[in-house]
Amino acid sequence: xxxxxxxxxxxxxxxxxxxxxxxxxxxxxxxxxxxxxxxxxxxxxxxxxxxxxxxxxxxxxxxxxxxxxxxxxxxxxxxxxxxxxxxxxxxxxxxxxxxxxxxxxxxxxxxxxxxxxxxxxxxxxxxxxxxxxxxxxxxxxxxxxxxxxxxxxxxxxxxxxxxxxxxxxxxxxxxxxxxxxxxxxxxxxxxxxxxxxxxxxxxxxxxxxxxxxxxxxxxxxxxxxxxxxxxxxxxxxxxxxxxxxxxxxxxxxxxxxxxxxxxxxxxxxxxxxxxxxxxxxxxxxxxxxxxxxxxxxx
Amino acid sequence: xxxxxxxxxxxxxxxxxxxxxxxxxxxxxxxxxxxxxxxxxxxxxxxxxxxxxxxxxxxxxxxxxxxxxxxxxxxxxxxxxxxxxxxxxxxxxxxxxxxxxxxxxxxxxxxxxxxxxxxxxxxxxxxxxxxxxxxxxxxxxxxxxxxxxxxxxxxxxxxxxxxxxxxxxxxxxxxxxxxxxxxxxxxxxxxxxxxxxxxxxxxxxxxxxxxxxxxxxxxxxxxxxxxxxxxxxxxxxxxxxxxxxxxxxxxxxxxxxxxxxxxxxxxxxxxxxxxxxxxxxxxxxxxxxxxxxxxxxxxxxxxxxxxxxxxxxxxxxxxxxxxxxxxxxxxxxxxxxxxxxxxxxx
Numbered sequence: 001x002x003x004x005x006x007x008x009x010x011x012x013x014x015x016x017x018x019x020x021x022x023x024x025x026x027x028x029x030x031x032x033x034x035x036x037x038x039x040x041x042x043x044x045x046x047x048x049x050x051x052x053x054x055x056x057x058x059x060x061x062x063x064x065x066x067x068x069x070x071x072x073x074x075x076x077x078x079x080x081x082x083x084x085x086x087x088x089x090x091x092x093x094x095x096x097x098x099x100x101x102x103x104x105x106x107x108x109x110x111x112x113x114x115x116x117x118x119x120x121x122x123x124x125x126x127x128x129x130x131x132x133x134x135x136x137x138x139x140x141x142x143x144x145x146x147x148x149x150x151x152x153x154x155x156x157x158x159x160x161x162x163x164x165x166x167x168x169x170x171x172x173x174x175x176x177x178x179x180x181x182x183x184x185x186x187x188x189x190x191x192x193x194x195x196x197x198x199x200x201x202x203x204x205x206x207x208x209x210x211x212x213x214x215x216x217x218x219x220x221x222x223x224x225x226x227x228x229x230x231x232x233x234x235x236x237x238x239x240x241x242x243x244x245x246x247x248x249x250x251x252x253x254x255x256x257x258x259x260x261x262x263x264x265x266x267x268x269x270x271x272x273x274x275x276x277x278x279x280x281x282x283x284x285x286x287x288x289x290x291x292x293x294x295x296x297x298x
Numbered sequence: 299x300x301x302x303x304x305x306x307x308x309x310x311x312x313x314x315x316x317x318x319x320x321x322x323x324x325x326x327x328x329x330x331x332x333x334x335x336x337x338x339x340x341x342x343x344x345x346x347x348x349x350x351x352x353x354x355x356x357x358x359x360x361x362x363x364x365x366x367x368x369x370x371x372x373x374x375x376x377x378x379x380x381x382x383x384x385x386x387x388x389x390x391x392x393x394x395x396x397x398x399x400x401x402x403x404x405x406x407x408x409x410x411x412x413x414x415x416x417x418x419x420x421x422x423x424x425x426x427x428x429x430x431x432x433x434x435x436x437x438x439x440x441x442x443x444x445x446x447x448x449x450x451x452x453x454x455x456x457x458x459x460x461x462x463x464x465x466x467x468x469x470x471x472x473x474x475x476x477x478x479x480x481x482x483x484x485x486x487x488x489x490x491x492x493x494x495x496x497x498x499x500x501x502x503x504x505x506x507x508x509x510x511x512x513x514x515x516x517x518x519x520x521x522x523x524x525x526x527x528x529x530x531x532x533x534x535x536x537x538x539x540x541x542x543x544x545x546x547x548x549x550x551x552x553x554x555x556x557x558x559x560x561x562x563x564x565x566x567x568x569x570x571x572x573x574x575x576x577x578x579x580x581x582x583x584x585x586x587x588x589x590x591x592x593x594x595x596x597x598x599x600x601x602x603x604x605x606x607x608x609x610x611x612x613x614x615x616x617x618x619x620x621x622x623x624x625x626x627x628x629x630x631x632x633x634x635x636x637x638x639x640x641x642x643x644x
Contacts, residue, residue, distance in 0.1 A: 068488035147381030170373030229467035231581035
C-alpha cells in the first residue's frame with residue numbers, strides 16, 4: 001500500500017484527468033473481447049426471459065416438442081385469458097395491490113419518523129435505540145416465522161389482510177437509510193430553521209423532507225418492490241384467493257396441475273413480473289440509488 | 299431504452315461521487331453521535347442573547363421522539379425480537395403448530411437433530427448453496443462491474459438488463475425457470491441438444507436439482523452485487539489508476555494492488571448482506587423443487603424449518619432447526635467481521 005501511496009504523490013497529480021479507468025483502453029483486441037463478453041452477458045439474461053414470453057404465447061402442442069420452437073407460431077394469446085379465468089387472477093392481483101400499498105406506506109412513514117427522531121431530535125438513549133432497531137436487520141424472517149404464525153393465528157388473523165400486513169410493517173432498513181440521509185443534510189439549514197422558530201414537526205415537513213426527496217423516493221421504490229415480491233409470510237397466512245397475493249396464487253396454479261400446462265402458467269408468470277419490471281424500467285435510476293446508498297463507503 | 303439505461307451510470311456515480319446536488323446518498327457523511335445533530339445544540343455563532351428555545355433534551359422533544367419511535371419499536375419487538383426469543387422456548391417443546399398445548403421435552407429435539415440422518419444432507423445442501431451463491435455472485439458481479447465500467451457502446455442497455463432480474467419476484471422466477479430447466483422440453487435441454495449433449499435430469503437427480511436452484515438464484519441476484527460494485531468502482535480514486543498506469547503496472551497487478559484494496563469495504567458489506575439473503579432463500583426453492591427430489595435433494599435449513607413446522611406439523615423441531623440456523627449465522631457473521639476487520643488493518 002505504501003508504495004502506491006508514494007506513487008500517487010509523485011505522479012498522481014501530474015496526469016490529465018482521464019475519463020477512462022486504468023483497467024482499460026487496451027486497443028482493438030481488448031475492445032473486441034469486451035464486446036464479446038457483453039454480448040454473452042446479454043444473451044444469458046435475455047434468452048431465458050425471451051423463452052418465458054414466447055412460451056406464454058404457444059399452444060400446448062407447440063410447447064411439448066423437440067427440438068424446441070423459438071417463435072410462437074401459431075400465435076396463441078388465449079393462454080392469457082385462460083389463466084385469468086382459471087385462477088381468480090383479478091382477486092390475487094387486488095390482494096397484491098392492497099398488501100403492497102399498506103405495507104409499503106406504513107413502512108415508509110415509520111422509517112421517516114424513526115429516522116427523524118434518531119437523527120435530529122435530542123433525547124437520552126438515542127444511539128442505543130438506533131442500535132436496537134438496526135440489529136433487527138440481522139434476524140432472518142424465517143427464524144421468527146413460527147412464533148409469529150402462532151401469535152397471528154391466536155388472534156384469529158389468518159386469511160386476513162391485517163394478519164399479513166402488520167407483522168411486516170416494522171422497518172430497520174428504512175430507518176437506517178433515512179437516518180443517514182437526514183444526518184447528511186447541512187446543519188446550517190437545520191439550525192437556521194430552528195432559529196426561525198420552526199417546531200420539530202414543521203422542521204421535518206417543511207425543511208428536512210423537501211431536501212430528502214430523492215432518497216425518500218429511492219427508499220419507497222425499494223420498499224414497494226420488496227413488498228410486491230414478498231412470499232413466505234403471505235404464503236403461510238393465506239389459504240386462498242381471499243387474501244393471497246399474486247406470487248402465492250402463481251404457485252397455487254402450479255400445484256393444481258398434474259401435468260403442468262406451461263402456456264397459461266407462463267402467461268401468469270409474465271403478468272406477475274410485468275408490473276414490477278415496468279416500474280423498474282421507468283424508475284431504475286432511483287431504485288439503484290436506494291440500494292447503493294448505504295452500501296458504498298459505509 | 300437508451301436514456302433509461304444511461305441513468306444507471308449517471309446515478310451510480312452520483313450516489314457515490316457525491317455530485318447529486320446536496321440531496322442524496324452521502325452515507326459516507328457524518329453518521330455518528332458527533333454528526334451535525336450532535337453539534338447543533340451548541341452553535342458557536344450565537345454567543346449572545348437568549349439561549350435557543352429548544353435545547354438538547356427538552357421534555358417536549360423527548361416526548362415527541364418517543365411518539366415517533368414507539369410504533370416502529372413496538373412492531374420490531376413484537377414481530378422480530380419476541381419471536382426470536384420465543385423460538386428458543388418452542389425448540390424445547392413438542393408443539394405441533396395447531397394444538398393449544400405444547401409440552402416441555404427438554405433438549406430432545408436437539409439430540410434428535412444431532413442424530414438424524416438428514417441433518418448432514420441439509421447442512422451440506424445449505425453449505426453448497428450458500429457458498430456457491432455468495433462467492434459466485436460476488437465474483438461475477440465484480441467481473442461484470444469491471445466490464446461495464448469500460449467505455450463500451452451499448453453498455454447502459456446491458457447494465458439495465460443485468461439488474462432487471464433482481465427486481466422480479468423469486469416465486470415467479472422459480473416457476474418460470476422450472477420450465478427453462480425442464481429435462482424433456484426446456485430451454486437448457488434444447489441448447490444442450492444443439493451441441494450434442496444430453497440434458498441432465500434436473501428434476502430427478504438431487505445434485506443437478508441443487509445446481510438448478512443455485513444457478514437460478516445467481517441469475518436472479520447477480521444484478522445486486524453488480525450494481526453495488528459498479529457504484530464503488532465509479533467512486534474510486536482516479537489518481538491511483540493513473541499512477542498505476544504511469545508506473546506501467548500490469549493489468550493484473552493494477553487490479554490486485556490498486557482496485558481490490560479500494561473495494562474492500564464494499565466486498566465486506568456484500569459478503570454479509572449476500573450471505574444473509576442467500577441463507578434465507580425460500581421462494582425459489584419452494585417454486586422449483588419443494589425441497590426435493592427424493593425428499594431432501596434441495597432441502598436447506600430454512601426450507602427444513604418450513605417443512606418440519608408446517609408440513610410435518612412438528613413446530614418444536616422446526617424451531618430447533620431455526621435456532622441452530624440462527625446460531626450458525628451469528629457465528630459466521632462474527633467470524634466475517636473479525637476477519638475483514640483484521641484484513642483492513644493489516
